[in-house]
Amino acid sequence: xxxxxxxxxxxxxxxxxxxxxKMQLSFTLPVxxxxxxxxxxxxxxxxxxLSEASVVHSHDLGVGYTFFIMYGNCSHTVDYSVIEVPKVxxxxxxxxxxxxxxxxxxxxxxxxxxxxxxxxAHTVGIDAIMNMKGFDGHYGLERYxxxxxxxxxxxxxxxxxxxxxxxxxxxxxxxxxxxTQKDVHIPNLTxxxxxxEAEGIRDKIILVAGGPRLSHELAQELGYDAGxxxxxxxxxxxxFVVKQMVERKLI
Amino acid sequence: xxxxxxLNQKYNSVSIIGLAKNAGKTVTLNYLIEEAYDSxxxxxxxxxxxxxxxxxxxxxxEKPTIFVGVNTIIATAKSILEMGDAGLEILxxxxxxxxxxxxxxxxxxxxxxxxxxxxxxASDTLLVxxxxxxxxxxxxxxxxxxxxxxxxxxxxxxxxxxxxxxxxSRDIKKVVSQTAYYASIFLLPGVEDLELLNIKFQLNRTxxxxxxxxxxxxxxxxxxxxxxxxxxxxxxxxxxxxxxGAVTTSMLKDLTFGKLNYTILIDDGTQVFSxxxxxxxxxxxxxxxxxxxxxxxxxxxxxxxAPFGYSFPSDELVRxxxxxxxPIKVVDVLGGGV
Ligand code: B12
Numbered sequence: 001x002x003x004x005x006x007x008x009x010x011x012x013x014x015x016x017x018x019x020x021x022k023m024q025l026s027f028t029l030p031v032x033x034x035x036x037x038x039x040x041x042x043x044x045x046x047x048x049x050l051s052e053a054s055v056v057h058s059h060d061l062g063v064g065y066t067f068f069i070m071y072g073n074c075s076h077t078v079d080y081s082v083i084e085v086p087k088v089x090x091x092x093x094x095x096x097x098x099x100x101x102x103x104x105x106x107x108x109x110x111x112x113x114x115x116x117x118x119x120x121a122h123t124v125g126i127d128a129i130m131n132m133k134g135f136d137g138h139y140g141l142e143r144y145x146x147x148x149x150x151x152x153x154x155x156x157x158x159x160x161x162x163x164x165x166x167x168x169x170x171x172x173x174x175x176x177x178x179x180t181q182k183d184v185h186i187p188n189l190t191x192x193x194x195x196x197e198a199e200g201i202r203d204k205i206i207l208v209a210g211g212p213r214l215s216h217e218l219a220q221e222l223g224y225d226a227g228x229x230x231x232x233x234x235x236x237x238x239x240f241v242v243k244q245m246v247e248r249k250l251i
Numbered sequence: 252x253x254x255x256x257x258l259n260q261k262y263n264s265v266s267i268i269g270l271a272k273n274a275g276k277t278v279t280l281n282y283l284i285e286e287a288y289d290s291x292x293x294x295x296x297x298x299x300x301x302x303x304x305x306x307x308x309x310x311x312x313e314k315p316t317i318f319v320g321v322n323t324i325i326a327t328a329k330s331i332l333e334m335g336d337a338g339l340e341i342l343x344x345x346x347x348x349x350x351x352x353x354x355x356x357x358x359x360x361x362x363x364x365x366x367x368x369x370x371x372x373a374s375d376t377l378l379v380x381x382x383x384x385x386x387x388x389x390x391x392x393x394x395x396x397x398x399x400x401x402x403x404x405x406x407x408x409x410x411x412x413x414x415x416x417x418x419x420s421r422d423i424k425k426v427v428s429q430t431a432y433y434a435s436i437f438l439l440p441g442v443e444d445l446e447l448l449n450i451k452f453q454l455n456r457t458x459x460x461x462x463x464x465x466x467x468x469x470x471x472x473x474x475x476x477x478x479x480x481x482x483x484x485x486x487x488x489x490x491x492x493x494x495x496g497a498v499t500t501s502m503l504k505d506l507t508f509g510k511l512n513y514t515i516l517i518d519d520g521t522q523v524f525s526x527x528x529x530x531x532x533x534x535x536x537x538x539x540x541x542x543x544x545x546x547x548x549x550x551x552x553x554x555x556x557a558p559f560g561y562s563f564p565s566d567e568l569v570r571x572x573x574x575x576x577x578p579i580k581v582v583d584v585l586g587g588g589v
Contacts, residue, residue, distance in 0.1 A: 086330075086351065159475050159476060159497065159501065159502075159524070162473075162497065163473055163475040163477075166473040183272070187272075187397075190396070190397050190398055191524060193399060194400055194524070195497045197401035198401070198497035198498075198524070200495075200496065202374075216350070220301070220349075220368075221300045221397070222300075222396065222397060223299065223372075223397075224371075248348065
C-alpha cells in the first residue's frame, strides 16, 4: 500500500496506489457468452469512463445472457470538499433511551402507525422498523415500552391510512415506499400529504417516509418531516418522532 | 398588461400549483419574477418544497435557478441561506420550523440567486405569507412543491396559477384532458343558494343539511372511509352533504347513487382527490359538487417540453388547452407569448 496525500477536491477510486482509479463492476448483458459479448462489455465500460477495462470473469446465464465482472480505471474525479448531504441531524438514542425519554417528557403512550402504501407490496422494510423482532439486531417499535405501534401492512390506500391515523389519534405516521419505477412513489407520497392537509391533521402529526431510494432531502421536498433510507433502524425513527413531538409541542 | 401587474392589482397572494413534477412551476415563478424585475412591485417569495437548487433530486436533471431583484422579501430555511449569492438582510428568524431549519425572512439587498424552502404545511405557510406582507411585500408568490395543491386553498392564497406541461403524458390529448379536469376541480362552482350561504360560517364539520337547512352531524371523527354510513343518513329531504375533509373517489362513489336529491358541498377544490375517469363517470350519474369558497384560477402556464426528451408544438398545446378550459389566460412560459 502506498499512501500519499489525498486531495479532497479530486478524489477517485483507490486500488493499490492512490488515484489509480481502479474499480470493479458487475452486470449482465442480454447477449450470449463469447468474444463479441466481452467486447461489448469493454466498450460499455469505456463509455462509462473506464480506461484499461478488462473482463476478468464472464459466465453464461443460460438464457442467452452473460454475466460479467470487470476491472477498469476510472477517469473521473469528485470534489469531496463541497459535498453536503442533509441528514436527520440527531444523536440517536437507543431503545432504552427512547423509552426513558417518553417516560420523562411525554408521559403517555406514543401512537405510531406504519404502512407500505399505494400498489407497493414490499413489507420487509416497514416490518424491519415496526415488528417486534426488528432487523439486524435492533428490536422494532412494537417492542418499545411507551410506544403503541400499529403496522397496517402492504398496499394500503392513502385514504385508509389517513382515516386510521385520525381514528387512533396517531402521533406519527410512517410510510414505506420500495417500488420507485417510473417514480410512482412521488405522486403517491404527495397525495398522502395533501390528504392530511385536507383533513386538517398535517400539522398535528409527525410524518415520516422511508425506503431504499428515499433520502431525507427528497422526503422533505415531498412535504414529509423526515426520510430514512437504507440502514435505518427502529431507534432512529423513534428518536426522531419523540424529539419532534416535544419540539413541536405535540404532547 | 403584464400578468404580474394584473396579479398585483387584484391580489395580495398567488400560489403556483403544478399538476405534476416538472410541469414548470419554477419556470412560471421565474417568468413572474422577471416581469416584476423592472417594475415597482415588491415581491414576497416562498416555496412549500424546494426551489433554486441546481439538480432535481429525482430525475437528476438541471433545475432553473431563482434570480431575485433588490427589495424582494423571501422566506426560506436557515440552513440553505448561504447556498445562494444574493445579498440578504435577515429581517426575522421565525418560530416556524422546517426540516431544513427554522424559516427566516430576508430582504434582498443585492440581487442574485436564492434558494427557497419555506414551511411545508399550509397553516404555517399562511402565517409566513402574512409576515411577508407586513414587511412590505406587495404580492406574495407561493410555489407549491411537486404536485401539491393545499396552498391553492382560498384560506391560504387569494388566487392561483396552474402549471401544466408535456410531462403529464406523451399523448397531447391526455395532457389537455388532464389539465382541463384539474382546472375544473379548482374551478368548481360556488354555491349560490342564499339560505345556505347564510349558515356558511356554521359549517365546520361534516354534516347533512335538509330542506329546512337543519344540520345533522354524524358521529364520526372523519368522513374518510365512512361514505356508506353518510349515505345511509340521507333521505328525501336531504339537500346537501357538507364534507369538511378529503373527498376521494370512493367517497364520491358512495354518495352518488339512485335519484340524487342532494349536492355535495366542500370548502374548496383542494379537498378533491379523484381522477379524471371516475369523476367523469360520476358526473354522468348526476354528481353535483359545489364549493363554499371558489378558487380563482388566474392563468394556466404551459411547459411544452418534458424532461424525458419529448415535446409538443407550443402553439397547438396552448390553443387546445384554451379551448378546453374556457376563459382563462393560457401562457407558454418558455416561449413567453401571451
Ligand atoms: C423481497 C422482494 C420482493 C418480494 C416482497 C415480499 C415482501 N413481503 O416484502 C416480492 C417477491 C413480493 C417482490 C415483488 C416485486 N418486486 Co421486489 N424485491 C424484493 C427484494 C429482493 C428485497 C427487498 C427487501 O425486502 N429488502 C430488505 C429491506 C429490509 O430493505 P428496505 O426495504 O430497503 O428497508 C430498509 C430501509 O430502506 C428503511 N425503510 C424502508 N421502509 C421504511 C419506512 C420507514 C417509515 C422507515 C423509517 C424506514 C424504512 O429501513 C429498512 C431497514 O433498514 C428487492 C431487491 C433488493 N435486493 O433490494 C426487490 C425489489 C425491491 N423489487 C422490485 C420489483 C420491481 C418488484 C416487482 C414490481 C416485480 C414484478 N415485476 O412483479 C414486484 C412488485 C410487487 C408490488 N406490488 O410491490 C425492484 C424495485 C425496483 C424499483 N426501484 O422500483 C427491486 C429493487 C428488485 C430490482 N432490482 O429490480 N419483491
